[in-house]
Amino acid sequence: xxxxxxxxxxxPAHATVLTGTPMSVQPQPKPPPPxxxxxxSAAPPPSQQTQTQHQQQQQQQGPPxxxxxxxxxxxxNAHCKDPKSEGPRRRGWRLRSGDYAELCDRxxxxxxxxxxxxxxHSEVAGWRKCEACGKRLHCGCIVxxxxxxxxxxxxxxxxxxxxxxxxxMAPSQMWSTPTVHMPQNVADRKDSYVKSWRPPTGxxxxxxxxxxxxxxxxxxxxxxxxxxxxxxxxxSGSEKLPPGRTFIHAQEKKSDDMxxxxxxxxxxxxxxRDRYANGLGxxxxxxxxxxxxPYQREGPNPNSLHDPSHHVGESDPLxxxxxxxxxxxSTVSTGFKLDSHHPSILKDDAASTLPTMGGYTITNYPPVPxxxxxLRIIPNNPQxxxxxxxxxxxxxxxxxxxxxEPNYQAQFRNGKPRMDPKARSELLPRYWPRITDxxxxxxxxxxxxxxxxxxxxxxxxxxxxxxxxxxxxxxxVLPKKCAEAYFPPISQPEGLPLKVQDxxxxxxxxxxxxxxxxxxxxxxxxxxTPCIQSMxxxxxxxxxxxxxxxxxxxxxxxRKTKTQEQIFRQEEPTKPxxxxxxxxxxxxxxxxxxxSPNSSLARPNKVNTENKDSSPVEQAASKIxxxxxxxxxxxxTVRTSPGPVKRKATSIGPKIKRFRIDNEESxxxxxxxxxxxxxxxxxxxxxxxxxVDGHEFEEYEEPPVLGRKTYFVTDQSGxxxxxxxxxxxxxxxxxxxxxxxxxxxxxxxxxxxPER
DNA sequence: TATGTGCATGGGGAT
DNA sequence: TCCCCATGCACATAA
Numbered sequence: 001x002x003x004x005x006x007x008x009x010x011x012p013a014h015a016t017v018l019t020g021t022p023m024s025v026q027p028q029p030k031p032p033p034p035x036x037x038x039x040x041s042a043a044p045p046p047s048q049q050t051q052t053q054h055q056q057q058q059q060q061q062g063p064p065x066x067x068x069x070x071x072x073x074x075x076x077n078a079h080c081k082d083p084k085s086e087g088p089r090r091r092g093w094r095l096r097s098g099d100y101a102e103l104c105d106r107x108x109x110x111x112x113x114x115x116x117x118x119x120x121h122s123e124v125a126g127w128r129k130c131e132a133c134g135k136r137l138h139c140g141c142i143v144x145x146x147x148x149x150x151x152x153x154x155x156x157x158x159x160x161x162x163x164x165x166x167x168x169m170a171p172s173q174m175w176s177t178p179t180v181h182m183p184q185n186v187a188d189r190k191d192s193y194v195k196s197w198r199p200p201t202g203x204x205x206x207x208x209x210x211x212x213x214x215x216x217x218x219x220x221x222x223x224x225x226x227x228x229x230x231x232x233x234x235x236s237g238s239e240k241l242p243p244g245r246t247f248i249h250a251q252e253k254k255s256d257d258m259x260x261x262x263x264x265x266x267x268x269x270x271x272x273r274d275r276y277a278n279g280l281g282x283x284x285x286x287x288x289x290x291x292x293x294p295y296q297r298e299g300p301n302p303n304s305l306h307d308p309s310h311h312v313g314e315s316d317p318l319x320x321x322x323x324x325x326x327x328x329x330s331t332v333s334t335g336f337k338l339d340s341h342h343p344s345i346l347k348d349d350a351a352s353t354l355p356t357m358g359g360y361t362i363t364n365y366p367p368v369p370x371x372x373x374x375l376r377i378i379p380n381n382p383q384x385x386x387x388x389x390x391x392x393x394x395x396x397x398x399x400x401x402x403x404x405e406p407n408y409q410a411q412f413r414n415g416k417p418r419m420d421p422k423a424r425s426e427l428l429p430r431y432w433p434r435i436t437d438x439x440x441x442x443x444x445x446x447x448x449x450x451x452x453x454x455x456x457x458x459x460x461x462x463x464x465x466x467x468x469x470x471x472x473x474x475x476x477v478l479p480k481k482c483a484e485a486y487f488p489p490i491s492q493p494e495g496l497p498l499k500v501q502d503x504x505x506x507x508x509x510x511x512x513x514x515x516x517x518x519x520x521x522x523x524x525x526x527x528x529t530p531c532i533q534s535m536x537x538x539x540x541x542x543x544x545x546x547x548x549x550x551x552x553x554x555x556x557x558x559r560k561t562k563t564q565e566q567i568f569r570q571e572e573p574t575k576p577x578x579x580x581x582x583x584x585x586x587x588x589x590x591x592x593x594x595x596s597p598n599s600s601l602a603r604p605n606k607v608n609t610e611n612k613d614s615s616p617v618e619q620a621a622s623k624i625x626x627x628x629x630x631x632x633x634x635x636x637t638v639r640t641s642p643g644p645v646k647r648k649a650t651s652i653g654p655k656i657k658r659f660r661i662d663n664e665e666s667x668x669x670x671x672x673x674x675x676x677x678x679x680x681x682x683x684x685x686x687x688x689x690x691x692v693d694g695h696e697f698e699e700y701e702e703p704p705v706l707g708r709k710t711y712f713v714t715d716q717s718g719x720x721x722x723x724x725x726x727x728x729x730x731x732x733x734x735x736x737x738x739x740x741x742x743x744x745x746x747x748x749x750x751x752x753x754p755e756r
Numbered sequence: 757t758a759t760g761t762g763c764a765t766g767g768g769g770a771t
Numbered sequence: 772t773c774c775c776c777a778t779g780c781a782c783a784t785a786a
Contacts, residue, residue, distance in 0.1 A: 466777055473760080477776060493762090515762065522763090522776070 075104035079120035082106070091730070093143050117144045132161035431461040431479050457555070460486040462544035465532070470539040474529035476510075483523035486545065487512055500545070500554045502531060508556070531556070708741040726750075 075082070076092060082104065090108035092101035103111060110116040117124075117138035126140015131151060135158045138144045148156045461482040463469075469476045478487070490496055495513025502508060511526040535558050537543065542559040687698035710722040720737040726747045735741070735752055742749075 468776095468778055475761095477778095480775065517763075517776085518765095518774070520774070526761095 075107050076101035077103055077107040077116075077120060080104060080107050111143065114144075114147060117141065128156050130158040130161055131155040132157050135161075431463060431482050456549045458547045458549060460545045460547055462542050462559075464542045465537055465539050467539040469528075470532055470537055470541070472529060474527055476525040476528045476532075476543070478512075478523040478525060480521060480523055482545075483512070483514070486547070487523070490514060498525070498554065500531075500556045502535065502555070503557045504534075506534070536560075708743050708745045710735070710739075710741060712737060 080103075090103050090105065092103045092108060092111045107116070107120075110119045118136075121138055121141060121143075124138075124140060126138055128137050128139050128148075129135065130137055130148070137148045137156055137158055139148055139150075139156060147159050149159060150156055461479065463476075463479060463482075466477070487498065488496060490512065493514055493516065495511055497509045498512040500508050500510060508528075508531045510528055510531075512523070513526060514521040514523045516522075532543075535541075535543075537558055537560070544557045544559065546555045546557065547553065548555055690697050690699045708724055708727075710724040712720065712722045714720050722735050722737050722739060723732045724735055724739075724741055724745060725732050727744050728746045728748075731747070733747060733750055733753065735750070739752065
């Protein structure tokens with residue numbers, strides 16, 4: 001509740017937030033607790049504490065207008081005819097801050113009946129018509145965001161029509177991939193494609209995307225709908241939305257893959273144009289001049305590149321693949337030339353519709369569909385050709401927002417891969433590049449001298465360092481698919497030298513090679529020890545590989561895992577005063593302690609004579625890998641497990657990866673151990689009582705179930721009870737303190753108050 | 757003896 | 772069931 005207090009009752013301030021640029025980034029709030037003094041069954045009034053917060057906010061914001069000084073505004077609705085009316089306030093839509101708009105009875109009635117916009121926004125812009133039934137829809141505010149669905153091909157459907165079309169859709173069609181009609185002239189493809197695009201079978205693809213949203217919308221609570229909409233405005237929100245989930249402002253976007261998009265400052269979702277949504281992602285599949293691999297192979301038959309079974313370099317003589325990195329000054333033969341953008345792709349990419357920043361437009365423009373997407377910077381001044389824009393300068397302008405708004409950077413850390421869906425489908429998720437904008441900024445900032453204008457950084461893949469990778473052997477095992485997709489083809493086991501620049505701009509030359517392994521290959525980079533040491537990397541840290549186009553340079557970034565101390569520090573302020581002893585969240589990001597060498601927490605198993613080879617990461621993971629619950633093992637605890645188990649680390653490594661992935665992708669689901677405990681309810685089946693050592697134990701045959709979250713309060717008379725929210729009507733109900741509710745609980749289940 | 761090299765093994769994730 | 776890949780391990784080479 002710390003972040004989800006009732007909104008500021010000063011309506012104009014709310015109105016400003018509501019209609020302003022979506023910049024607010026707030027942590028996902030918890031449901032508001034019930035009041036100390038409930039007034040019937042309706043939504044409870046704000047607590048004393050939140051009222052105090054209101055006063056503080058008012059003080060911070062200065063005195064309200066004179067018209068409002070006499071009596072605080074109650075109703076959130078700026079158009080309310082009697083905003084200062086007394087009476088219970090009711091919870092309306094969710095605000096960007098995570099709070100809820102609190103409305104007077106009258107306004108809430110309009111909101112609840114879906115006539116809010118018709119009543120109060122009739123004179124406001126943003127009205128459209130349903131493409132199917134012609135119903136008038138307001139698409140210009142957050143209130144009605146759940147009432148319509150944007151169609152990929154343009155237009156909107158009201159929620160009812162969209163649901164109908166979805167219901168009529170064959171399941172197989174739901175997953176159909178749109179067949180795109182590509183313009184011949186890729187130089188004009190932006191405009192022409194948008195114009196020429198037609199869903200192949202009606203609007204199946206768009207309907208699927210939209211109705212995928214609708215499907216959920218029919219099942220989730222309205223507040224969640226609004227939360228999604230609210231998240232859409234958040235930079236991170238874009239990444240949480242499945243394809244086609246275009247809520248507010250979606251009409252300004254062309255992305256149908258927002259969840260794949262990076263989280264970037266100032267609403268990256270608004271400024272990144274999704275090439276894939278425009279069908280460009282399909283282009284190379286039809287255009288044999290584009291390789292499915294980013295490496296332009298110089299063989300006589302470029303079409304062979306599309307054959308996935310064609311092992312790179314297998315049939316080509318090495319000499320035919322020899323090339324020099326086109327950086328001008330390079331003398332290291334890499335044996336390949338990184339594929340660059342098609343020239344026509346780099347030119348004339350209309351950016352007129354894209355938002356601007358610092359005089360430039362940032363676009364997302366993968367040069368090779370099926371690979372990665374790119375950040376490209378285009379000057380908006382038509383007099384200024386794109387080729388005059390230094391990458392570093394522009395990105396520094398662009399990324400300056402990330403400095404201004406630190407919350408964004410927090411979102412970046414959870415950024416989703418920047419690769420397009422095709423590439424993503426080919427690589428295991430753990431290798432998807434999760435390079436953050438901050439890292440991109442870092443990379444771009446390091447290579448101004450090496451990057452030509454129009455340079456584009458393409459995140460390729462990343463890998464968490466295993467103990468072997470970070471060990472003294474100096475061999476970094478490369479994921480096979482990544483190596484074959486992004487690194488030069490090699491036909492001989494000895495491979496070839498590969499020049500890579502690290503984040504500091506230093507060039508390294510690794511030996512890229514493979515070993516025959518079970519009729520397959522095992523790709524490694526040899527000689528990485530100096531580089532890893534210079535970066536102070538350890539097992540558990542992540543190295544990422546990116547490519548700078550059109551130079552075709554490989555750059556190597558890294559990301560260190562958070563230390564446990566950092567994790568603890570992050571969670572400490574959120575712990576309730578009477579919380580259970582500190583235990584890491586189940587989905588903690590297992591850390592390597594390198595960045596906090598002095599922290600004992602960073603080295604939880606500092607003394608471990610049993611397995612000297614296991615990294616701290618593995619040791620930390622071993623603490624968690626005990627039935628999924630962290631073990632109470634204090635810092636420096638000597639592990640008393642028996643001697644080293646062969647391949648023990650093998651079973652730990654992948655779990656570490658899963659932890660990381662879970663941690664990065666499930667932030668919205670993240671609950672603490674204590675919170676999880678609160679939700680556990682005994683199974684319905686009555687337990688049997690067993691006596692062990694004179695103590696009675698209730699023995700359940702089934703595991704506990706997740707119950708509904710309730711709030712326990714004590715009223716003025718000292719009576720304890722709890723409040724629960726109805727699944728259907730969202731109203732809060734007062735219940736006995738000993739009531740155990742199922743996860744889905746409605747007023748009809750309220751046996752304590754049958755009238756409800 | 758320490759370090760480097762190449763291959764084998766098998767756990768476990770993907771299909 | 773396949774096969775990727777983390778790691779073990781034997782052998783080679785260097786110090």
